[in-house]
Structures are given as structure tokens and as C-alpha cells.
Amino acid sequence: MKKFLIALLFAPVLAFAAGGNVHLDKWPGSVSDKAALQNGAKLFVNYCQNCHGASYMRYKNLMDLGLTEAQVKENLMLAGDKIGDLMMVAARSDEQKKWFGATPPDLTIIARARGEAGNAGAGADWLYTYLRTFYKDDKRPTGWNNVAFEAVGMPHVLWELQGTQVLNHETHKLELAVPGKLSPAEYDKAVSDLVGFMVWMGEPQQEFRRTLGIFVLAFLALLFVVAYALKKEYWKDIH
Structure with a gap:
């Protein structure tokens, strides 16, 4: 459940x-x-x-x-x-x-x-690919389709920035038909x-977590060196 x-x-x-x-x-x-x-x-x-x-x-x-x-x-x-x-x-x-x-x-x-x-x-x-592979498709209700998400229901909200891409059905590649603002x-x-x-x-918090992880590993490495040195010192007279 x-x-x-x-x-x-x-x-x-x-x-x-x-x-x-x-x-x-x-x-x-x-x-x-x-x-x-x-x-x-x-x-x-x-x-x-x-x-x-x-x-x-x-x-x-x-x-x-x-x-x-x-x-x-x-x-x-x-x-x-x-x-x-x-x-x-x-x-x-x-x-x-x-x-x-x-x-x-x-x-x-x-x-x-x-x-x-x-x-x-x-x-x-996937998101990086998806947001860059919209293309004009008049067969779709929104007028747009997507290479990464075929028959997508979402329109291309960034078309003004990217421009209009079309799919070349012979090469199966996207081509920029109308340039955008960028x-x-x-x-x-x-x-x-x-x-x-x-x-x-x-x-x-992922950056903080990664930084903390590095410090923890460094501390454990230092602790190992100190513990090993103490062990050597403690057992040096014992054969």
C-alpha cells in the first residue's frame, strides 16, 4: 500500500x-x-x-x-x-x-x-535535452512536438528565445527555421x-553536503594517521 x-x-x-x-x-x-x-x-x-x-x-x-x-x-x-x-x-x-x-x-x-x-x-x-529539442508540428494540438518527449502536451514556452525549429525528416535532425531573440x-x-x-x-543543500563530506573524509584520514601512530608507540616495546 x-x-x-x-x-x-x-x-x-x-x-x-x-x-x-x-x-x-x-x-x-x-x-x-x-x-x-x-x-x-x-x-x-x-x-x-x-x-x-x-x-x-x-x-x-x-x-x-x-x-x-x-x-x-x-x-x-x-x-x-x-x-x-x-x-x-x-x-x-x-x-x-x-x-x-x-x-x-x-x-x-x-x-x-x-x-x-x-x-x-x-x-x-534529460531536462537540458528536452528544453532544446522542441520543433514545430502542426499535427499537434499545441503546434509543437519534442524529440525527447514525443507527442508532448506542453507548448514550447521558450520559443521566443530559441526561435522556431523544424524536424528534417530525411536527416532526422532539427533545423532552426526562424531565429529567436537569442x-x-x-x-x-x-x-x-x-x-x-x-x-x-x-x-x-547539496553543495554544503558535498563540502561537509570532503571535510569528514579528511578528518577521518587524519584520525587514522594519529591512531596508527599511537598504536605503533603503544606496542613498540611488546614483541
């Missing part, structure tokens, strides 16, 4: 992340780059939070990215929200279900949910920042 309830909890997230057996491009970002995470947070609020919430994250947690409370309030919060509020979705779930056929999942732990099945970095790689390299960097923010949201 417990496993069934857990499956129900994560079903929407896994459905969003399902994408078939496709080649995943390596995410080039890092959660230690605070400037990139700040830009990713800005992109998330401006482009993702209209439909997707991050309901396990509070706005005040964004101050851990090196932002002041004033910067969070001025640039990353919706009108009427308070600094201690959860980052809830702006649209109502019943409206979303009507528009898209299903309620878009919460994105707080989407990177972790995708990466749990074996490869810890797979979640970031160059391909700039768009890839923006997506990398956005993915980095979602990776960070899944585990905000």
Missing part, C-alpha cells in the same frame, strides 16, 4: 519526464555557479511558473543563491506573494487540465525524480541555467 501511494505521488512527475530512448546531451552547468542559478531562477519565474509550481520551495530560500530579500521581492516574486510563501503555480489546476488535458506537474524535484533510476545526472541531462549558443546557456536552478531546487 505504501509503495502504491508513493507511485501515485510521483506519477505526474514521471509522466512529464518520460521521453523514450533518445540520446541525451550532457548538461554543462553546475549548481556551484550562483550567477547561473540566479538567472535560472529568473527564467523559471518568468516562463515556467505560469503553469508549473515549485510548491516545496519558498521564495525566501532563493536568498541562498546570493540574492537579497529586496532582489527576490522585486525580480522573482509574483504580485501579492510574501517572502515566506511557497512558489505556487499562478494558474488554477482545473483550468490547466482543461487547456492541456492534464495538470502540469510540480517541478521542485523533477530533476531528482528523473535521475533516481540509476544515473544521478540523467535528470539534468543565438543558439546563448539559448543553450539560458537553458543550462534554468536546468541548474531545477537541479538546485531538488536538493538546495
Whole structure:
């Protein structure tokens, strides 16, 4: 029963992340780059939070990215929200279900949910690939399709930045038909920042945990040396 309830909890997230057996491009970002995470947070609020919430994250947690409370309030919060509020979705779930056929999942732990099945970095790689492989498809209700997630129900919310891609059915490669506001390299960097923010949201303390782990291992190594020296000194006269 417990496993069934857990499956129900994560079903929407896994459905969003399902994408078939496709080649995943390596995410080039890092959660230690605070400037990139700040830009990713800005992109998330401006482009993702209209439909997707991050309901396990509070706005005040964004101050851990090196932002002041004033910067969070001025640039990353919706009108009427308070600094201690959860980052809830702006649209109502019943409206979303009507528009898209299903309620878009919460994105707080989407990177972790995708990466749990074996490869810890797979979640970031999948998101990085997914957000860069939308292409125009007039057969789809939204007018968009995706290489990483065939028959996706989500429209390409970043099309204004990337431009319009089309799928060449002969080469099976994407081609940029209409340029966007950003160059391909700039768009890839923006997506990398956005993915980095979602990776960070899944585990905000991961950098601290890694640093603490290094110090613990260093302490244990030093303790081993001291303990071994004491052992040698204690047993030196015993044959």
C-alpha cells in the first residue's frame, strides 16, 4: 500500500519526464555557479511558473543563491506573494487540465525524480535535452512536438528565445527555421541555467553536503594517521 501511494505521488512527475530512448546531451552547468542559478531562477519565474509550481520551495530560500530579500521581492516574486510563501503555480489546476488535458506537474524535484533510476545526472541531462529539442508540428494540438518527449502536451514556452525549429525528416535532425531573440549558443546557456536552478531546487543543500563530506573524509584520514601512530608507540616495546 505504501509503495502504491508513493507511485501515485510521483506519477505526474514521471509522466512529464518520460521521453523514450533518445540520446541525451550532457548538461554543462553546475549548481556551484550562483550567477547561473540566479538567472535560472529568473527564467523559471518568468516562463515556467505560469503553469508549473515549485510548491516545496519558498521564495525566501532563493536568498541562498546570493540574492537579497529586496532582489527576490522585486525580480522573482509574483504580485501579492510574501517572502515566506511557497512558489505556487499562478494558474488554477482545473483550468490547466482543461487547456492541456492534464495538470502540469510540480517541478521542485523533477530533476531528482528523473535521475533516481540509476544515473544521478540523467535528470539534468534529460531536462537540458528536452528544453532544446522542441520543433514545430502542426499535427499537434499545441503546434509543437519534442524529440525527447514525443507527442508532448506542453507548448514550447521558450520559443521566443530559441526561435522556431523544424524536424528534417530525411536527416532526422532539427533545423532552426526562424531565429529567436537569442543565438543558439546563448539559448543553450539560458537553458543550462534554468536546468541548474531545477537541479538546485531538488536538493538546495547539496553543495554544503558535498563540502561537509570532503571535510569528514579528511578528518577521518587524519584520525587514522594519529591512531596508527599511537598504536605503533603503544606496542613498540611488546614483541
